[in-house]
Amino acid sequence: MRKNRIYGWGRDVFAPVASLQYLDLRHNLIRIVNETSFPTALLANLKTINLAKNPFACTCEQIWFDDYEYHAFVVYCDENRIWVHDKFVxxxxxxxxxxxxxxxxxxxxxxxxxxxxDKFLKKSWKVVVIISNAFAKSEWCQWEVDIIQERRRRQGKDALLLVMLENITSTNMTSPLRTLLDSTPHLRYKKGIGENLFWTAVIEDLRKAVGQPPFSEL
Known part of the structure; x- marks a missing residue:
């Protein structure tokens, strides 16, 4: 089925071929593949789907196909746990x-x-980093910053969302954290006026495209 200018199909198209094991859809015009694109029976038997060379819109709808369990892995320090759990999450x-x-x-x-x-970063589409002075002082959080930088190098700045809860003092600013802030755009949380704009920006960033079109070996 490759090179047929396919851009979509009805829900029942693949129902009669549920025993299919190899599906080649390369070089078409497919932009979205989501959980309803293929019958469950077909997915149970498929060994390989090749979707290379399609103009994918890499959005949250693709997360299931890329085998991500979470939209984002949230990095934060224990001192900010209440805000992270009760407000952000x-x-x-x-x-x-x-x-x-x-x-x-x-x-x-x-x-x-x-x-x-290591395990849950691999299961997460993006990484959210909640930055505060307590975060900057934490040796464990600094170790996570090093891990996050590797994700950024592999997938680009849109794989990360940095949220600043407060200005970091010069005594708490570390070289790795400074490098991260200088190389990646970040959002500042302010309670009250402007808070709605903050949440709108967070949602847009979390849904922003990242990564490459998927090729899945089932």
């Missing part, structure tokens, strides 16, 4: 339908923190 998960990985809730009990960080 609660608002965006309940009101906007995002799904975040936060270590107090989602990490596997009994596994090391470093092992959990």
């Amino acid at each position: 609660k608002k965006l998960e309940n009101d906007e339908g995002f799904k975040f990985c936060i270590y107090h809730r989602d990490f596997d009990v009994g596994e090391s923190i470093s092992g959990n960080v």
